[in-house]
Amino acid sequence: MKLLYFAWVREKVGVGEEDRTPPATVQTVGDLMEWLATQSPGHAAAFANRTHIKTAVDQTHVPVTAKLKDAREVAFFPPVTGG
């Protein structure tokens, strides 16, 4: 699964993009955040306060409860501030 990080999430994780294969127990976006938080100190810092992180699965906004199923690309980022 391709993981993308943007803005301060990217800075805390330390990379903008990585490939990861989460265990089968990881079923939802929330599960994935919980699992990623255990992967490195940077991931732990990024996912410390998950309510401040938004998620897109295959470039579509999804809630934390969304199932990952066949997700190819999952992106984590702060609330958007464009415009």
Next chain:
Amino acid sequence: MSTIRVQRDAFDPGAEINGFCARNAMSGGIANFIGQMRDFRGPNRAEGETVATMALEHYPGMAERELEALVDDAKARWPLDDVLVIHRVGPLIPGDAIVMVATATAHRSEAFAACEFIMDWLKTRAPFWKKETGAQGETWVEARASDDTRAAQWENKQTR
């Protein structure tokens, strides 16, 4: 008809609106919004504190998709002849235009409403992030709850 551009290069809003009007000579109403980089910080920041530069990060692919989806939503609500959306990415300096939206319709009410609708949803859905650099160092701009409130108001609004 619509044009969506996500670009690093600066653009000239005057030239863009002139071109847009010329391309839409059959439309009686053209509305336009330009968001530009201020050269002072907002009311919650220390007075006189300046922002030297700003950088806009985006999610390539999804940013364009979201903008297209917003324009499609607007077109489903109002009879739009044409829409233009331009959004900068990369480094910006004070006074630079960050975003521009133009809408062309037969009459003004639809043009105003569609332009506002696109901006309101762009602020809450399009994956762009602003980082300011000033005397205090670098800070990521925080999202405002009032932007979510504004966008949500369109959910129940009668538009036609």
